[in-house]
Amino acid sequence: MNQRVFHVLEYKKIIDQLAEFAASSLGKAKAAALKPSTDFEEVVQWQNETDEAAQVIRLHGNVPLGGIFDIKPSIKRSTIGGVLSPSECLDVASTIYGGKQMKRFIDQMEEPVVPILRGLVEGIVPLNELERQIRGCIDDNGHVMDGASDKLRTIRSRVRTYESRVRDKMDSYTKSKSKMLSDAIVTIRNDRYVLPVKQEYRGSIGGIVHDQSSSGATLFIEPQAIVDLNNQLQEAKVQEKHEIERILKELSEAIASDKSFLYQNVELLQKIDFMFARAKLGQSMKAAMPAMNDRGIIKMKQARHPLINQEEVVANDIELGESFTSIVITGPNTGGKTVTLKLVGLCTLMAQSGLQIPAFDGVEMAVFENVFADIGDEQSIEQNLSTFSSHMTNIVDILQYVNDKTLVLFDELGAGTDPQEGAALAMSILDEVVQRDARVIATTHYPELKAYGYNREGVINASVEFDIQTLQPTYRLLIGVPGRSNAFEISRRLGLDEHVIETAKGHIGSDSKSVENMIASLEESTRGADRDYEEAEKILEQAQELHRELEDNWKKFEDKREQLYQRAEQKAEKAVEKAKMEAEEIVKELRNRKQQADFKEHEWIEARKTLEEARPELANKKQKQNKPSSAGKRELKAGDEVKLLSLNQNGTVIDVISENEFQVQVGIMKVKAKRKDLEYIKSEQPLKEKPMATVKGKGYHVKTELDLRGERYEEALTRLEKYIDDAILAGYPRVSIIHGKGTGALRNGVKNFADNHPAIKSHRSGGMNEGGGGVTILEFA
Incomplete structure (x- = not known):
């Protein structure tokens, strides 16, 4: 990288600012030695490091980087047999502790994801024993303790x-x-x-x-x-x-024995401190991480010169390297042309140094092998060179190294000599640089160069805006619009007689007049487009804000509705639980009575099953309420099967209280419900007796299983005998007899019956999916 450009673009001032944000002398030394890199991969890595540190600062604020010292000289003295002072030993202990604090801070961090920082702190060695040894001998004031x-x-x-x-x-x-x-x-x-x-x-x-x-x-x-x-x-x-x-x-000997770990810790802490210094500098400038490329493309939106007060600096949009590779900026003195050159050059050096760019998000910067700048009056009295000679000497040196990986900045190209010759020379130099595919930004006063941008491919005109009303530059860059002199307008505003101005206009050619008119029209069109863009930006921002508010309100509504659903379901479950408990108490009491022989076990089982089915399921996530179908609006009558929407349970209408109110049986519960809370499912179907078949297997309706649970032994065997006859008539190859486990008496009775029945070929206990030992499977011959 050309060393002279650092002075011309005031790169040292950026480095001085960077050093102020370092927390330790280690970080300050690293900052002072920073130079732009020309290695694309290295620059990308530096930018990623700075971005990680910026994310940590944005989410966590302060970073524990205190108490870290440059102990490398002390380590070196201890390794050659020197005896360290108490304060030097204390600095070693403090640096060990600072490394542990930083390691703990990064390890405990959940957000953001920081793979680079995690990789660095993994290499920090705690050295607890050495720190404990030093702290046990030297107090915080640097005195050896008793x-x-x-x-x-x-x-x-x-x-x-x-x-x-x-x-x-x-x-x-x-x-x-x-x-x-x-x-x-x-x-x-x-x-x-x-x-x-x-x-x-x-x-x-x-x-x-x-x-x-x-x-x-x-x-x-x-x-x-x-x-x-x-x-x-x-x-x-x-x-x-x-x-x-x-x-x-x-x-000192203990410190020397751990020298390799101490050197490693110092190097890592220096790098971490330097990363956070770069991030803090970017935060102070309200800067953004640039996306780096090696294609010579620069895109900066609302970029600001980093060395101008943020309250005074004028932001500009700058593009170079994609649609065009060269920009020729024209306009009056003190209008901001040179500031624009320095802005592009300095931001390029900053980006290649791993620093963020003072511009809006989405900034894109290129990695150049060389950045050249011919800016300012380089007249040298000692060398007896004129302004023109000094500039030309510098340009000659630049042209020796220009290629497609170069950024060149020319200020007042061709100035200091005869205007006609200077303009011709300026165009020739630009042609040479453009042909080498370098990226070029040049400023000039020569009117001949206004036409240069129209006649050359890859070159575009630009100008700095001048306010005729206030006679002051606005410092806004207008790309695509060449500058105009504004001499007549300025003279008129300053009070020059109109006839003198008109006479002066008569001395210039028609071509010059039409060019000035064209430039004026372009300026007005550009200003109008900028105003429309700003207005569209405001409308878009308002629309986005409204959209965010609507999303927030909708989320609150959904959350509230879900809470109400859950409360209703919890209330219903409590009611069912209460009814279930009451039913269990009744069952318990009845079983203790002498009349318990009048109740069969399977009836209790069915009753408890009904209670379990009546239990509502709590919604664990948001569900859309089912809208009643057109059939759900029909008139309801007793016996209709309906869905109770508030409980999400099916039930049967048992009584019509009024046109809009019904009594519904839900499981074992009877509830009153409004019509709007009921959805019609189907009407009660009249029971039809199915005739017994006299022909085997045809039209004969009998289940493939028989449930004997709760039956007395004699009654169970009587039912079993009748069931076997029916199953044989129905033509079933096998049937299941449910007898439960209990004492095993009923199971043994079923098996004995099967052994003695001529139509039963074999029998076996049910499998895992067939009821296990509580079921016996009978196979017919």
């Missing part, structure tokens, strides 16, 4: 004892010899406790003089009586220092 070793605790206890004795002795001097002292205080000189003694009392207090005041009136004397105590104190402090050095050496 508990770092038993020996250090003993030494420090001795130091405190000696200090206490020295202070007590010195305090006795300040009280008894206060007149001899300049001030009744105890101070320290050369790490020894001394007294500020007046010069004239030097002989009265014997001892060692360690210092004197600037005037010489005060001497700092260590009394002879405490010299031994001070010596003992200093000896204890020397021992303390040696023990601290031993502890720090031990910690």
Whole structure:
């Protein structure tokens, strides 16, 4: 990548902003070294990393990146035998803890999906033992604690004892010899406790003089009586220092033993911090992730220059590389042409650096091998070059490297020389660059280049808008519309006589007039189209908002309806449960009575089955209420089978209370229901007796099974004998006899009967799907 372009496009200012968002010195160093990549796959990877970090910030806000330090120099010193200071050891422990915090934060995250971050934190090694060892020796202020070793605790206890004795002795001097002292205080000189003694009392207090005041009136004397105590104190402090050095050496060796893991953690944390710094920069710019391509296509909607205040910058739509590969921008000075060039160039460098682009979503950027920019006045007095010569020197260098993977930005191409020659040279240079299929944006004042865009394939004109009413540029870029001078309109607004303006118009050719009129018409058409687009955008936004409101209200309605359904069904189930419990109590009571012989077991079974069938099913999900059919509107009468819609159960009309109210039998329940809650199913069919057949197998109606449960033994065998005769007449090959399990007496009676009956070939117990041991299958001969 061309290095000069970084200065011209002010790329360094973006890097400085990026570094401010890094949470650690590691991230700041990584940001400071950032350069655009020309590798397409690498750029895509960088963009994906930034997008992941942006999603995390958007959903979770703060990210735990505090307490991370650049400990690489400390690790290196420890590996060559150096002894680290307490603060260096504490930084190592803090960085280990910061890595664990980051790992825990990502591992516990459910949303969003962040495969890149998860892959990074998987490589972070906790190193709990090393962190515990350091924290057990050094406190949060960077001091070695007494508990770092038993020996250090003993030494420090001795130091405190000696200090206490020295202070007590010195305090006795300040009280008894206060007149001899300049001030009744105890101070320290050369790490020894001394007294500020007046010069004239030097002989009265014997001892060692360690210092004197600037005037010489005060001497700092260590009394002879405490010299031994001070010596003992200093000896204890020397021992303390040696023990601290031993502890720090031990910690340094432990750090050196884990150097590979520590280096790995630092590298990963640096990369994570750098990812989130890029995301935070994008968030501050209200930027979007660009879709990268290697086809030289740039599409930016409402793009803003990242270095201009967001309250002042004018957003523009810019496209390049698809319908056309070159843009020629014309228009007045200070209209924003150069800003547009720098916007495209700087955003390209940012995209290739993994940074997001200050534009609306849907932005698309290309990866170029080189970005060249010839912008500004490059006049060099030292080289004795004119403005034109300086620009041309730069252009000559650019043309050596231009190809189809290049973005070229020309500002005021051909300026600084004769207008006619400059315009011809500008067109020739553009032709050369366009033929090499490079992507080009050029600004110019030359009117000849307005026609250039119409006569060249792949080239389009553009201009920066100028408001004639306010005599101010609007900084809006109009692609497809060449700029016009506006000299006559500006002069008129400034008060120039009309006849002077008309005379001036007479001096220009008809071709120039028609071109100016055409440009004016194009500008007006473009402005009208923009206004229509903005209005359509507003209407679309309002329609989308209305659609969202309708969806929300419909969802609330559905939820409310479902709640009401569930409440009704739960209420109905409670009623059935209550009735069931009451019925069970009645059954229990009847069985305990002496008359229980008058009731048969199968009747209880049928009754309980009816109760179970009356139980409604709760709806677990939303169901549409069935609409009554046209047949459901017919007049109901007793005996009609109906569906009770509120309970979603079938029943039978047993009484017509009124035209709009009926009594319905639902299972064992009798309920009153309105006509609108009933759906007609069918009418009661009159029972018809089916004649017994006298011919075997023809028209003879008998079931293929006989249920003997609840029967007395003798009655059961009598029914069995009659049933076998009927089944033989019906021509059945086999029948099922249901006798239940019970005590087994009835089952044995059925089998004995089968063994002695000449028409029964064999018998067996029922299979798993036939009733098991509670059923006997009889096979006829």
